[in-house]
Amino acid sequence: MKIIKKISSLDQLKSFALDLSKCLEGKEIILLKGDLAAGKTTFTRFLVSAIDPESEDQVSSPTFSVMNEYETSRFPVYHIDLYRVKDFDFSDVLGHGLIVVEWADKITNLGNYPVVFIDIDIVDENERIFKVETKNADYLEECLK
Ligand SMILES: Nc1ncnc2c1ncn2[C@@H]1O[C@H](COP(=O)(O)OP(=O)(O)O)[C@@H](O)[C@H]1O
Numbered sequence: 477m478k479i480i481k482k483i484s485s486l487d488q489l490k491s492f493a494l495d496l497s498k499c500l501e502g503k504e505i506i507l508l509k510g511d512l513a514a515g516k517t518t519f520t521r522f523l524v525s526a527i528d529p530e531s532e533d534q535v536s537s538p539t540f541s542v543m544n545e546y547e548t549s550r551f552p553v554y555h556i557d558l559y560r561v562k563d564f565d566f567s568d569v570l571g572h573g574l575i576v577v578e579w580a581d582k583i584t585n586l587g588n589y590p591v592v593f594i595d596i597d598i599v600d601e602n603e604r605i606f607k608v609e610t611k612n613a614d615y616l617e618e619c620l621k
């Protein structure tokens with residue numbers, strides 16, 4: 477499945493994250509592509525708050541830490557930033573929680589886990605185009621309309 481969404485404000489981004497959060501089971505891999513300031517970290521922050529409102533303010537960019545782990549009431553979230561990383565071994569986290577990857581351009585082999593590819597284009601200061609594709613994840617479709 478492939479959808480294209482125009483996101484014209486942070487409020488729209490928040491409601492997109494909320495919609496998606498409702499279908500997540502905690503084993504998906506969300507691969508975020510997009511230039512600096514596209515909104516990868518902001519989307520992740522909204523998504524984690526949508527999964528568990530109590531977990532707000534946990535999310536910060538893992539640029540230096542490479543991986544941050546967040547506790548939520550539903551499942552752990554592994555937030556990974558591959559900007560400075562050539563190879564990352566996903567085997568410790570695959571299947572143990574939701575995985576969200578920034579600068580995901582380099583990833584190929586993730587087995588049969590459900591994957592959401594999100595490619596963000598910057599239109600202007602407040603507007604983004606989100607191109608969303610899924611693999612092994614038909615159950616997410618109703619939350620991505
Ligand atoms: N519609 C939008 N979607 C995403 N970010 C937006 C939007 N409008 C403005 N922004 C701003 O763009 C910046 C995105 O930064 P960030 O999430 O750190 O990007 P990245 O992680 O992709 O480098 C934030 O300052 C955010 O407030």
Ligand SMILES: [Mg+2]
Nearest residue numbers: 516517537578
């Ligand atoms: Mg970022």
